[in-house]
Amino acid sequence: MSEATPVVLEVALNGATPKERNAAVPKEPAEIAEDALACLEAGATIIHTHSDQPTLGGEAGAARYHEAYQPILEARPDAILYPTIAFDPENRPEAKYGHQRFLAEAGVIRQGILDPGSVNLGGAAADGLPGDGTFVYVNAASDIRLAAKICRDYRLGPSVAIFEPGYFRVILAAHAAGTLPPGTLVKFYFSGGGYFGGGAPTYSAPPIPEALEMYLAMLGETELPWAVAVLGGGILETPIARMALERGGHLRVGFEDHMDAKSNVDEVERAAALCAEVGRRFATTAETGAILGLPRAS
Numbered sequence: 001m002s003e004a005t006p007v008v009l010e011v012a013l014n015g016a017t018p019k020e021r022n023a024a025v026p027k028e029p030a031e032i033a034e035d036a037l038a039c040l041e042a043g044a045t046i047i048h049t050h051s052d053q054p055t056l057g058g059e060a061g062a063a064r065y066h067e068a069y070q071p072i073l074e075a076r077p078d079a080i081l082y083p084t085i086a087f088d089p090e091n092r093p094e095a096k097y098g099h100q101r102f103l104a105e106a107g108v109i110r111q112g113i114l115d116p117g118s119v120n121l122g123g124a125a126a127d128g129l130p131g132d133g134t135f136v137y138v139n140a141a142s143d144i145r146l147a148a149k150i151c152r153d154y155r156l157g158p159s160v161a162i163f164e165p166g167y168f169r170v171i172l173a174a175h176a177a178g179t180l181p182p183g184t185l186v187k188f189y190f191s192g193g194g195y196f197g198g199g200a201p202t203y204s205a206p207p208i209p210e211a212l213e214m215y216l217a218m219l220g221e222t223e224l225p226w227a228v229a230v231l232g233g234g235i236l237e238t239p240i241a242r243m244a245l246e247r248g249g250h251l252r253v254g255f256e257d258h259m260d261a262k263s264n265v266d267e268v269e270r271a272a273a274l275c276a277e278v279g280r281r282f283a284t285t286a287e288t289g290a291i292l293g294l295p296r297a298s
Helices: 031-041 058-075 093-097 099-105 142-154 166-179 208-220 238-245 265-276 286-292
Strands: 009-012 046-048 079-081 111-114 119-121 136-137 158-163 184-190 228-229 248-253
Touching: 009 208, 009 265, 031 265, 058 079, 058 099, 079 099, 079 111, 079 142, 079 238, 079 286, 093 142, 099 111, 099 142, 111 142, 142 158, 158 166, 166 184, 166 208, 208 228, 208 238, 228 238, 238 248, 238 265
Parallel strands: 009 046, 009 248, 046 079, 111 158, 158 184, 184 228, 228 248
Antiparallel strands: 119 136
16 A cells, blocks of 8 residues: 555544533434534545444344435435444344345445454453453354355445454455455554543553554555554544554544544544645545445445
8 A cells, every 4th residue: 555545534423422421422313414424525435323223223223324324425425334233132143234234225335344353342440350341342253254245245345343463363364365355444443541431441452553563564465455543532642643644554533432522523624634744635435435445336
């Protein structure tokens, strides 16, 4: 990836950030659509959202996403949108990922979800052990295979969350075997403080250059587009944002990761300023599709 390659900017609009924590976070479909359009106007090209009904999957879950996505696409038909998993209490793969089928058939998403591993997301309690707020994010082998199959079958570019090095090994192995669905974007997730359950994070790696260097060493000469994000803080306040840009990578910002951000648009504008300092500009939506090799056209 050339350092001159335009920067793909993803905005994760909401995630689990509650209104009680930040009143500016968009939750209702109309709020999501309005905020997404403002971020796209500011230069973002990928919009990631969670539903305000996180356990709702299947056709009903897709309908809730569709309500938010349709107004975006009416104004910006080229927008690249994608949802998150449905948090099924029984961890049934189809219940978690199946809503993407309906969204793809409706033509409203160009990316899909592929999180290739499981992790304990939490913070340390006073005794240093994982606190009560720890959340076990489960993606079993059956989940991973189904997620990849949906991306292949419905021509969705996988948006891949890398929480731990083992996640990345799965992606590199699939890439080497020729089974990784086209259009993959790898995102290295680092951990800030106070995100899951408070306390020092007990997952992932801190946003330090040495941690990013490890992932880039694993990447080697493999030409997979990659981005950086920090869960529990602002990526733009860390040294790895500039480092990623200098090394040809891309960025993810937004309320999902940075709960106390001023606004999603402000994060986009600050990212644009950093890109300019490094001598790179934001990619257009068409350029983003080409950089990632997205199978679906706008």
